[in-house]
Amino acid sequence: MLEVEGLYAHHGHGPVLAGLSLRVDDGEFVAVTGNNGAGKTTLLRTISGLHKPERGRVTVLGRSPAHLAPEHLARAGVGHVPEGRRVFGSLSVTDNLAVGAVGLARDERLEVRARVYEMFPRLAERATQRAGTLSGGEQQMLAIARALMGRPRLLMLDEPSLGLAPAVTAQTLAHLRRIRTEWGCTLLLVEQDQRLVQGVADRTLRLTGGLLHPDVEVVR
Numbered sequence: 001m002l003e004v005e006g007l008y009a010h011h012g013h014g015p016v017l018a019g020l021s022l023r024v025d026d027g028e029f030v031a032v033t034g035n036n037g038a039g040k041t042t043l044l045r046t047i048s049g050l051h052k053p054e055r056g057r058v059t060v061l062g063r064s065p066a067h068l069a070p071e072h073l074a075r076a077g078v079g080h081v082p083e084g085r086r087v088f089g090s091l092s093v094t095d096n097l098a099v100g101a102v103g104l105a106r107d108e109r110l111e112v113r114a115r116v117y118e119m120f121p122r123l124a125e126r127a128t129q130r131a132g133t134l135s136g137g138e139q140q141m142l143a144i145a146r147a148l149m150g151r152p153r154l155l156m157l158d159e160p161s162l163g164l165a166p167a168v169t170a171q172t173l174a175h176l177r178r179i180r181t182e183w184g185c186t187l188l189l190v191e192q193d194q195r196l197v198q199g200v201a202d203r204t205l206r207l208t209g210g211l212l213h214p215d216v217e218v219v220r
């Protein structure tokens with residue numbers, strides 16, 4: 001599903017990723033944790049082709065994001081839920097979902113939207129409401145729902161817990177597990193807090209010094 005080899009990425013002041021390698025198999029749920037500034041966002045943005053690496057190779061669904069426009073990567077089945085959700089505040093919930101329906105014919109779009117609303121009934125209730133008026137948890141649901149509209153095979157999520165109350169975060173993580181089983185998605189999640197993802201993901205890795213290390217279980 002995803003293979004990253006020897007990835008180096010800079011932001012002008014030395015490497016953020018320093019020869020990082022990662023393999024995620026079809027159907028896996030992998031979490032990458034790391035402190036503030038460790039490079040988690042840079043990793044996801046590089047996989048999505050939004051950040052150009054200095055060196056190294058990314059292969060996702062058999063394709064190289066370096067040679068594809070982001071919308072083509074989305075059409076190929078890569079969904080990216082960005083840090084801070086980035087919903088379109090002045091658009092309705094339904095219109096936000098339409099933005100995510102890249103390359104779908106009208107019938108397909110309606111069918112996928114019905115599935116999305118079944119998974120997130122709260123969004124269905126607020127279909128005509130402007131996204132900017134939703135709560136933080138609802139906006140996170142919408143960001144995930146928008147990515148699902150592209151029927152991703154690989155869904156990447158950047159700190160979905162950011163700014164959410166613990167109970168809402170727990171609900172979001174429960175949704176991710178359902179998405180894996182009901183939508184057959186492979187999941188790659190990045191989060192700061194290791195304790196959040198333990199027992200949720202199949203595998204947890206820690207990003208430090210620009211490289212990934214097996215995570216050591218934290219005693220609660």
Ligand SMILES: Nc1ncnc2c1ncn2[C@@H]1O[C@H](COP(=O)(O)OP(=O)(O)OP(=O)(O)O)[C@@H](O)[C@H]1O
Nearest residue numbers: 011016034035036037038039040041042043083192
């Ligand atoms: N556009 C940019 N220009 C300059 N430096 C950047 C840019 N984006 C990120 N950085 C720097 O690169 C490093 C890694 O940032 P990144 O956002 O990937 O980390 P992160 O692990 O996602 O952090 P956070 O948990 O705060 O989101 C940080 O030192 C950050 O300040």
